[in-house]
Amino acid sequence: MENFVIEGGHELFGEVNISGAKNAAVAIIPAAILANDIVRIENIPKISDVSFIIKILDYMGAAVKLISTDTIEVDSRNIQNKKIYHDLTSHFRASYYLIGALLGRFKNAAVALPGGCDFGVRPIDLHIKGFEMLGADVNVESAMVFANAEKLVGTSIYMDNVSVGATINIMLAAVLARGLTVIENAAKEPHIVDVANFLNSMGADVRGAGTDVIKIRGVEKLHGCTYSIIPDQIEAGTYMLAAAACGGDVLIKNVIPKHLESITAKLIEAGAEIIEYDDAVRVTRFKQLNKCNVKTMPHPGFPTDMQPQMAVLLSVASGTSLLSESVWDNRFQYVSQLTRMGANISVDGKLAVIEGVNELCGVKVKATDLRAGAALIIAGLIARGETIVEGVQFIDRGYEDVVEKFSKLGADIKRVEINDANAIADAG
Numbered sequence: 054m055e056n057f058v059i060e061g062g063h064e065l066f067g068e069v070n071i072s073g074a075k076n077a078a079v080a081i082i083p084a085a086i087l088a089n090d091i092v093r094i095e096n097i098p099k100i101s102d103v104s105f106i107i108k109i110l111d112y113m114g115a116a117v118k119l120i121s122t123d124t125i126e127v128d129s130r131n132i133q134n135k136k137i138y139h140d141l142t143s144h145f146r147a148s149y150y151l152i153g154a155l156l157g158r159f160k161n162a163a164v165a166l167p168g169g170c171d172f173g174v175r176p177i178d179l180h181i182k183g184f185e186m187l188g189a190d191v192n193v194e195s196a197m198v199f200a201n202a203e204k205l206v207g208t209s210i211y212m213d214n215v216s217v218g219a220t221i222n223i224m225l226a227a228v229l230a231r232g233l234t235v236i237e238n239a240a241k242e243p244h245i246v247d248v249a250n251f252l253n254s255m256g257a258d259v260r261g262a263g264t265d266v267i268k269i270r271g272v273e274k275l276h277g278c279t280y281s282i283i284p285d286q287i288e289a290g291t292y293m294l295a296a297a298a299c300g301g302d303v304l305i306k307n308v309i310p311k312h313l314e315s316i317t318a319k320l321i322e323a324g325a326e327i328i329e330y331d332d333a334v335r336v337t338r339f340k341q342l343n344k345c346n347v348k349t350m351p352h353p354g355f356p357t358d359m360q361p362q363m364a365v366l367l368s369v370a371s372g373t374s375l376l377s378e379s380v381w382d383n384r385f386q387y388v389s390q391l392t393r394m395g396a397n398i399s400v401d402g403k404l405a406v407i408e409g410v411n412e413l414c415g416v417k418v419k420a421t422d423l424r425a426g427a428a429l430i431i432a433g434l435i436a437r438g439e440t441i442v443e444g445v446q447f448i449d450r451g452y453e454d455v456v457e458k459f460s461k462l463g464a465d466i467k468r469v470e471i472n473d474a475n476a477i478a479d480a481g
Contacts, residue, residue: 057442057456059433060465061415064301067462071289071307072098072453073123073282077244079147080221081251081282082106083154085127086115087228088255090277095124097282099453101446105145109137132159139165139196149177149218152198153225156189161201166193179219183210187223187230207232207271215240215351220267221248228257230271239267242352243312247283254278286312287358287424288452289334293317294362295431295459296336297325298369303462306333315355319347319363323370344372344409349379361387361428367407368396369435376405387425390418394432394440412437420444423451430455434464 073096083106085092097103099122107117107125114133118126135155142148142165155162166177177198181191187210189202207230210223220240225248227234239245241263249262255275261267289308296303297320310317310329317327317334322345325338344367349357357380367374368391378384385400392398393416397408415438420426426448433440442448445468448455456468 054471055445056469056471057430057433057445057448058467058469059415059430059436059440059442061413061434061436061438061440063299063434063463063465065296065299065303065434065459065462065464066301068304068306069292069458069462071284071292071305072096074098074244074247074285075100075102075287075451076217076242076285077247077282078103079106080150080244080248081280082110082125082127083147083150084225084248084251086110086113086129086132086154087158087225087252088275088277089130089158090275091126091128091130092255092277093120093124093126093279095279095281096284097123097125098285099123100451101449102145102147102451105141106147109141109145109148109151112141113137135159135161136163137165141165142167147218149180149198150222150225152180152184152200153222156184156200156202157205157226157229160203160205163197163199166196166198177219179212179214179216180222183219183223183236184226186210187226187234189226205230205271207234207269209235209237212236212238217242217245220245224248224252224259224267224269227269228252228259228271228275229273230269232271234269234271236267236269237265239265240351241265243283243286243309251278251280254280284308287356289313290316290356290359291362291427291431291452292458293320293334293336294359294366295434297323297338297342298366298431299434299464300338301463302335302337304333304335308332308334310334315353316359319345319355323366342366342370342409344370344374346375346377348377351380357381357384358424360384361425362431364388364391364398364405364407365428365431365435368398368410368432369413370409372409374407374409376407378403378405386421387428390425390429391432393418394436396432414438415440417441417443420447423447427452430459430466434459434466
């Protein structure tokens with residue numbers, strides 16, 4: 054087991070390079086099996102979720118070759134195993150993209166229901182509805198999803214709720230279907246566009262990604278390609294929030310500033326200064342943070358994946374802020390950990406009322422999901438004294454080299470192997 058040990062109170066200065074987008078990578082790598090060919094994928098983040106999906110592809114019989122630290126080749130010509138059991142999906146929510154990819158290419162799939170972070174119900178009803186409307190028979194038995202079709206035929210699919218996962222999964226299943234598929238009320242996140250661009254690079258015909266209507270005209274087959282994943286919007290936002298919360302001057306490189314506009318707007322409102330460049334943003338903050346109200350929304354609104362990090366910043370801002378969650382039912386689980394550090398936060402359903410305090414104090418806290426873990430790192434960075442963050446495995450799911458990146462900015466953060474009760478004290 055590992056923990057993070059953080060000594061707070063240091064401003065952040067310097068530069069940080071943002072990795073490839075986790076949420077794009079975990080969809081694009083499974084999508085590579087749609088081509089009965091070799092696909093090269095660049096700008097892959099070094100995170101545990103990517104390791105999980107590569108392990109699954111290897112089990113299936115695909116040959117995955119590491120070309121460099123951030124580039125892989127996927128050769129799916131010899132896939133044999135198309136039944137993916139729970140021991141392979143239990144820690145990996147995005148494993149459900151294998152259903153759409155396998156159904157699209159082979160017209161059958163058997164994939165265990167996914168695991169991953171637990172902060173609300175994650176039904177795949179919209180995924181199943183989409184597969185069925187394309188002509189598949191779908192059954193869920195013993196926590197396995199079985200999908201089979203003699204053929205898939207394009208149709209019009211209206212999404213009852215905006216769902217990133219269902220939008221992508223239907224795209225994967227539809228690219229090799231006969232005729233035209235129209236997804237209405239589609240999600241518009243940057244990684245939706247990235248997946249569509251990747252599919253088109255393999256010869257698919259996907260149009261309208263980034264709008265609420267996506268049209269997919271089925272093709273006979275897909276071919277190999279070389280594709281580079283977009284920068285991670287949420288990793289970039291996390292370092293932006295950390296720079297603003299800690300104070301200092303940080304240049305966040307390898308980003309697409311347009312993807313960060315909702316985050317930028319709230320940071321400016323809270324008192325940070327933001328300068329945008331072609332592929333970078335600079336965040337400075339040398340004065341007291343201001344209160345502001347934030348509501349999470351589907352893109353282009355404020356991302357739900359940035360909500361816990363924002364709560365940390367607002368916990369030390371002057372005045373009372375309101376933080377509303379409109380996407381997940383139970384994303385405020387981390388609040389009890391922040392209150393142990395001295396934050397004054399009360400939660401009523403999907404609304405958190407945050408009364409700013411002068412400082413947070415370091416204690417032992419536990420991450421319960423990926424983004425809550427990122428928030429606890431930021432809380433430790435601004436807290437007085439030592440903070441110990443447990444649940445490092447959640448953070449490793451989505452952040453590449455997080456200790457190294459923060460350390461280069463001047464943070465005092467270490468990854469410590471915990472072997473006995475005295476390990477942390479000995480490490481200090």
